[in-house]
Amino acid sequence: MSQKRNPPTQGLLLPYSSVHPFSLIPLSSRSSVQSLLKSLLDPLQPFFSPLKSRIRIPGATAVRFDQTASEVEGICRPLWGLACLLAGGGSYHGTELWIEGIKNGVDPDGPEFWSYPLDNDQRMVEMCPLGFALAVVPGIWEGIGEKGRRDLENWLGNSINEKNMPNTNWLWFRVFANLGLKKNGGKFSQERLDADIEHLETFYRGDGWSNDGPEGIHQMDYYSSSFAIHFLQLVYSNLAGKDEPARAAEFKKRAQMAALDLAHYYDEQGRSIPFGRSVGYRFAMVSFWGALAYADVELPAPLTWGMVKGIVLRHLRWWQTQHDMWSPSGTLTVGYSYPNMYMAENYNSPGSPYWACLAFICLAVPETHPFWTSKEEDHWSVIPRVKALKQPGHIMSNLGGHCMLLSSGQACSYPMKGTHAKYGCFAYSSAYAYSVPPGLFTLEQYALASQLGLSDDGGEYWKTRRLSTSAMEEREGSPVLVSIWAPFVDVQIKTYLIPPKEETPNWHLRVHHILAGREVMTADGSFAICNEREEDGRYLGLYDAAKGEGTQPKLIGNYDLLTPEAWAPGRRGAFAVSKKAGAVGIRALEDGAAGGKERMANLVNADPNSNLVESRTTIPTLQGTIKKGEKVWYVTAVYAKPPPANGKKGARKDLDGWDKLPEIPKWLKDEISKSSGSGSKL
Template identity: 30%
Template sequence: MKLPPEDRALSPYTGYTRNHWVAAADGLLEAAWRWSTPGGALLDLPGPASANGARSDGLEGFARTFLAAGFRVAGEAGADPHGWLDRYARGLDAGTRTPGRDGAESWPVILDYDVAGQPMVESASVALGLRLTRPWLWDTLDGRVRDRIEGWLRGALRHVPSPNNWHLFPYTVAGFLESVGRGDAETARARDRALELLEGWYRGHGWYADGDGRAFDYYNGWALHLYPVLDAHLAGVPTALGARLREHLGAFALWFGGDGSPIHFGRSLTYRFGAGAAVGLGAITAETPLRPGVSRRLLSGALRYFVDRGAVGEDGLLSLGWHGPHRPTVQFYSGPGSPYWASKAFVCLLAPPQHPLWTAREEPAPSEVADTALALPTPGLLLQSTASDGVVRLHNHGSDHVRPREAEAADGDDPHYGRFAYSTRTGPTTRGNVADNHFAVVVGGVRSVRRRIHPLGAGQGDGWGWGASWHRPIFGRGPAAVPGLRVESVTVARGRDEVRVHRVVGAPPGARAEQTGWATGPGESVLRPLAGWSRQDEVRAPHGTAYVPWAVLPCLSADVLGTGVLAALAVLGAEAGDPVASATIDGVEIRWPDGFAVAIRFDPLDVVPG
């Protein structure tokens, strides 16, 4: 990827400017197009096929890179020095001639999500790319080609989406068709249905659940906010949904570390700097509380973070992983073209060169300004950042990926949701290794996992914050659950200190409790017993994480019977405070040497300064 020289006067934190974003888009497109079919309908990028098959993967490569090209050309008012739109015009023609056939150029047809649904996802990128570039692409196509494209896209309106953000894919297709005078009752139904569901998924304070469950993650920004707000922006109509985006960004700005890394949490992390899509969307729509210099700092910080750490390989392609290739970061549905949903971050290019997003001087990210404890009660999350190192930690007391129709025991450990803490400097250990940042009850030699998370609350005070939840321990062998067994958990964050308190209720004879800390290199994290723990060890995770190839974890353990309360101090880093704790089965009091104290009561839950 050939990038221009840094500009440290305008961008003192990253050196990146709008020209870097344009060059990044061109570099990614050039590398991807080396793998196109002769007719340009599919981009068959090298790598293992996804569960959807190679043809679907080729369409994914075409559609997701088309999104980057669309933002890049639209942001230049149609200027297209590399001829990207000519390539996509050829591919649109070739791919829609005989959809569903075995020909080398034929696109797969769009079917229900549980049959062959991935093309429905890609239809939204195709539709959005066409809408962004209408004057220079769609309007120049032969009428028969346009009819064929419409026929293929309408498959998204006539089949069943997955019961989550997927409903915004036919919404986006319908929005494009209506924008070119091809709307009808079918497009209206798709849009009305999506907005109806979106309203039901809204939980307040800028947060949507991704479906009827409690999945709160990056999909809130790069899907649930992006598609409807961008649709309204392109149509030039006001939308009340913009105010929700604004509210979301006020807290979301703290999801990025001082080094640019987004918090390593949730699904589809191989989309990498796509995490910044909502920040860019807020900037171009003016639906943001962030100053332009802060928005660019977050956007360019994330892009540079991944460029500098090998996300773009020597072949110029985005790999399946995090820094470089890392299979445990990737979902089963991801193929070689999947990482190019990172293209959504290029929405920022819709801001022209003279826009304040590009002309304002970069300002520090929120994680670099002050130590912060920010409670997000709606999703049940607690954010904790330290300005001295720019690290952000996320304490999860409310977001899981258990669908309402699923049993809790399904799928076992979910490393990207089930852990108590995530950060911008660490990733979770893989299945098969000891789980990091985990509280387990061990019964009959089997460690429990945390699946469905029941939030109990979150709050903050001056310089500190807390989050709380309960869960039912689930076991992978033998009975899935022990009758009456539950764990109530509270995290108190202050400075870089995390005090983790757990009350086990209903522990059977012979049970043992275990608490692990951060997965890092040796000597890079602390886990100190404060109350209830009897043994302190260090365990290894030889499969490592997305950040380190090999990791160690501090570990505490203790026997537990009936009801027991345990407290520990965890710190990501080598320096820790020196709080002390006293515990009963009814609550815990935590006190720091400077006199600050927090009292936790369990029945009912109450967390207050002591």
């Protein structure tokens, strides 16, 4: 069906070098966060369909579902923010557009009917914000009229209750569809609501954490906390707690436990650690913290409401500095810090990023709540700098100027695009985001930041860690992550991940014991870093100590990799220093690989747009070759030192820890020694 649409020239149309209104709002009070939300909603208005039931957000990209569902995303996802604003007593001049759009969207005889969902239909996801909005904003149910209410009951309740759904966090979406109807006296299924929650309980693993799926899946990312499960448990506790006090108390108890873990994902500057899928939802990463206040959870010691408020507002302020995430019309783009389809999942439509509006659950919190009345505080003054998280299989660290997680190697339940980068990296950082492959030919396209790649064809195609078995161990009083994985059927790898120590805060260790049943090339990458000179924006040159910028050895580019000055001995290593991003590097600590062959270090000039935050990056990398039948120990030290949080450029010492190498632990030396000459099993 062809529809006449408002011309996009009525949008915001940001001119060159202008700043989005989102970035111009000083954040401190509840009213300032209300204004921040409105700066997100305003640019959507020119893109409503004639009957207001859909929003076609700029960006003609296809997804795995139909165009109508994509445009239903466009109108429903912003409801997370609008409903929270209205529920908290705020107002918005465009509210009637959404009410009119809902009425016309559910009208089966109307020209803009959303259509009933099929099994596993994307429309089911968008029923969740609609159900929430119905539950907290009575004006919607009243405003759509008697016929609209009957149509909504059929579209929202009857259709979803009869269909199959993915065995994931999606089940919560059906819960909220029924809850929204229940709150307004509409037709709903209590039996289906209860059955879905009972099944969702099987996802719970302990210590406050739930998997995004049933037993056998190890996937605990932001869906386990802010994007879906914990967030919706807490919202449900508020809305249904009086009727189900025991269930509400259990959900709050889990949130208390998880809060002490999740606090480790946000650094002092407000950055969260990008990890897993759907990070294009951006500031939704902090919605868990606003939901704590919405559910009026009693915070676990030593956290305070001032600390929770600080996590949320610092995070939003950091996103205010990301000026490239907007379209010229002022709408959010698919991407992270800039538009990026390489990192997108096949379900990311132009409307998809507006799941970010979950972050505004804090606006539904009364202004008298201590979340709003408390002074902002820094939670890092009271929580440990290194902590092992049993359930997600992470070792968290905040030493050396950034938050970092060492990962056991989770895996999405299906092999989505870039899944090895989103879950299989060894380390994820709040200062150095992960990279995804924009192509699948040579290291430049694979962009193996914080990954070990192996190639058996001379370096054209590379395989990395995706599926693994893992364990959290304690060695000499410190946590260590151990994972076993096989990039090829006859190549076995046992990887140890060892967090930084106070005396060498900028280094962590990755140790790989490799048994090669075929000849393989190896490439062990550090974090990716901005590859732009401050003075002219060109690629980094050879390191200049006076300027405090550059690489060692020389960054040659993609086409002259045999140039001698592009390589250095592995023990000398490779590093890159950027005025914008600090320094990263990598060094080999082993005495030599099999046959006494030392790995060599170079700078991989990653293809543009592979990194989530920096569009041009380089990756210091160690490379080597293992012959068929050889057993090799690689001991890799990875350096990372972001610039100071105050932004001062003078007296920077980005490399002052580069020559202070971390010690190889005695237990590891003993393990290496014992394995010499032993059998082939790890």
